[in-house]
Amino acid sequence: MPIPKPARPEYSATIPSTGKRIKYQPFSVKEEKVLILAAESKDLDEVSNAIANVLSSCVTTPADFDVNSLALFDIEFLFLKARA
Helix, strand or coil, rough: CCCCCCCCCCEEEECCCCCEEECCCCCCCHHHHHHHHHHCCCCCCHHHHHHHHHHHEEEEEEECCCHCCCCHHHHHHHHHHHCC
């Protein structure tokens, strides 16, 4: 019998620049650890890559969602929503 995965709550938001609705989950401890390690490295490329990866894993719907195609203020908006 496999170990059950704990269910995380799912929320919805609208991307400000496009008006597109998405569903997302808050950060997990594992994703928080990735962000902390990237921040400790003080490398801007590593931090931005970590944020994009974390947001990609937090957004559940739509399946073809691409964080890299968003404007910077949309990324900041999603980051704050997932962090809250």
